[in-house]
Amino acid sequence: MPAREPPMTETPPNVTVEASQGAVHLEVDPSIYPLEAIYGAAYVFIDRCYVFLYRPREGAIRITLSTKAAEPGEAALAALVGEFSNELLSCAWRRQITEENRTLIEAVTSQALAGAMGPPSLDDLADFDFSDEGFEDPLGIAQSWEEKHGRKAPRGGEGGEGQSEGGTP
DSSP, X not given: OOOOOOOOSSSOTTEEEEGGGTEEEEEEOTTTSOHHHHHHHHHHHTTTEEEEEEOSSTTOEEEXXXXXXXXXXXXXXXXXXXXXXXXXXXXXXXHHHHHHTHHHHHHHHXXXXXXXXXXXXXXXXXXXXXXXXXXXXXXXXXXXXXXXXXXXXXXXXXXXXXXXXXXXO
């Protein structure tokens, strides 16, 4: 049996480089990198290499990147692992941001789609229930001018129109 070469010191223990076959294997934990992030990173790389996903055991996903070019060399394969790892981290971070802001994204999207549909028709306005409160105002800052300053009573007598508060025209 031939002696095995010692593992490369530049690669982490979950990475295996097979330069003779032009492939590199990377094993990731799906609790750290969700499957959607792995798919996203794999999609970015499908133009440069063949991407194979395999679940060897529960709690691990093995990713094989096999180059489309002939004999890329160990340095090129190690660079490919680095680029894939960076893209994987980026996809996982974007997924987390999306999950944390899902309600905001849905609200903005629905408003944009509603605006793209055009103004409401008269029938839509006739059917709309205007008696509902539009939103909560726990601080009491959303008041109309009349609520805040009170309505001024109409002036008695003729020529009340066009007069200022002092009573002069």
